[in-house]
Amino acid sequence: MSSFLYTIQHFLHWEYALLLSVIMLSGRLVVYFLIPPQNPRQIPAVPFWVTLLPLFQEVDQQELFRKYIAKPLYKHGAIKIFFGGQWNVIVQRSSYLSEVFKKEQVYNKSGNQKKIPHSLLAEFLGSNIISARADEWRSYRSVIQPGLQTVFETKPLFDNAQRLSEHLYQMQTKAPSHGVTIQGILQRYSSANLLHCVFDNPVLSDAMMDIEHEVPLHSTQLTLKRYLFRPLFMNFPVLDRFGSVIASRSKARALIREFTTLLQTQILQAPSKGRSEKPKSLRGQLVSAQQDGVFTAKQLRDNLNVLYVAGQENPQLLMISALYLLAKYPTIQEKLRHEINTYGPIDSNPTINWQRLPYLTATTLECLRLFPPISQLINRQMAEPTWLGGDIYLPAGTYIGYNSYATNRDPTVWGPDVDTPRPERWGSTDEQISANYRGAKARAEFISFHGGSRACLGEKFALLEIKSTLFVLVKNLRWELDASWEDRMTPAGPLHPRGVRIMFTKV
C-alpha cells in the first residue's frame, strides 16, 4: 500500500514539475516575444499582434500602417515593432536616418546571416554585398561596383519593352473582358533586362521574353518565392530550426539548391554565344574574382544570389506600382503620353536624351516615392549604446531598420498632399528635378535607394530600365484598372498592389 502511495506521489510530483515548467516556459516566451523591451523608453511600441494580423486574416498593410503605425511613428520619428520573432526599432525621421546612414561603425549592418543564421533566408543569401560590413563589404564592393556603375545599352531595354507591350496587348485580346494580371509577365521582363544588360546573357534574356515557353530559372524562382516567404516562418524564423522535419521547409531548401545551381550554370558558366563580354561586366567581374582568389566559391554564390534577386525583384515591384498608379491616375498617364509623343521619332538603336523628358523622370521618382520596392528593412544592429539624434537611447545589440514607405510620405517634408501622386512636386525642368532629387536623397527624405555609402549600386540601371519601360508602354498602350479588381495592397512583405489587374488598349 505504502509503495502504491509513494508511486502516486512520485507521479504527481513529476506531473506538477512538468506543468510548472510549461507555465514558466510559456511565461518566458510571452515576456520575450510579446512584451516590448523597456528600452528605448522614449518611443512607443506598436502592439505585437499588429504585425501578426496577416497570419490570421485578410489585411491590407497600407491600412494597417495608417491605423496602427503612422501616428506614433510620425510623432516620435521612431517606434518599437515586433518583426521576425523579435523586437526592433524602426526609424522614420529624416534627421535620425541621416545619422544612421552616416555612422556605419555604430549602426552596424547585420543581415540575416547574423540575425537569424539558422533561417532559410540566411542559407539562401548568406553573407553578401547588401548585408556584409567593414572589410568583407569593401572586398565585395571592389568587385561588384565597376560592373554596376558602367554605361548600359538602351537598345535591349527598348526591344524588350516593345515585346512586353505586344505580349500585354495579346493577353488582353485573348480575354477581353478581364484585366491582365501583370505580375508574372513583369517578372520575366525584369529578369530579361537584367540578364541582357547586367549579366551579359542575351540568349537567356531572349528566352525569358518568349512567354510561350517555360524557362527553368523563372519557374524555379517563382516556386522558391512561394515556399521561402511563408508568413509564419517570416514572423517566427526560429521555426526554421525544425526545418528538416517540416516538409514545406525541406522543399524550400531543395529549391534554394536548384535555383542556385541554375544561376551558376546559366550565368557564370554559360557559353559566350551571343555575348559581347564587356571589360567590366558584372559577370566578368564575378568570374575573375573567383579565379583570382578574391572570392571563395561560397562568397561568389551568395553574391550572385543576392544580385540576381535584388536586381530582378526591385525593378519588377516598381513596374507593378508604376503601372498601377498610371492606371489609377489617367491625367498623369495622358500628360506623360503627350511629352513622349512630342519627343519625336526614335531610331532602332535609340540614344534617348532623357533631359528632354522631365515629366517622365518626375513620374518615375513619384512612383518610387509612393511605393518604394523595399518598403521596410531591418538589417542593422547597434554596436554600442547610443543616443539617436540625442533623443532616443538605443542599447547595444538593438536591431534597427527603416520604413521607406513612411519616410517618403512624411507630411512635414512633402506637404499635406503627400499621398497623392503629383510628379510636378519634383519640378518642371530637368535641372530642377535633378537638384530636388539629389537634395531629397542627401537629407534622407527620399530613401527608396537608401543613402550614404550603402546606397543602392543598381540605381542607375534601375532608373534607365523603368524610364525605358514607361517610354515604350505609354507610346504603344493606354491602360486603366480593371473595375472588378479590388484596390488593395499586399498583406505583408513588400508593399505593392496585390494581384493588380489592368485593362490595356492600343493607342
Ligand code: HEM
Ligand atoms: C527600383 C529598383 C531598386 C531599388 C528600389 C533598390 C533599393 C535598394 C536599397 C533600399 C538598398 C539598401 C538595402 C539596405 O538597406 O540594406 C539597395 C542596395 C543595393 N542594391 Fe538596389 N535597388 C534596386 C535595384 C537594384 C538593381 C537593379 C541592382 C543590381 C543589379 C541593385 C543592387 C544593389 C546592391 C549591390 C546594393 C548594396 C549596396 C551596398 O551596400 O554597397 N539594386 N538597393
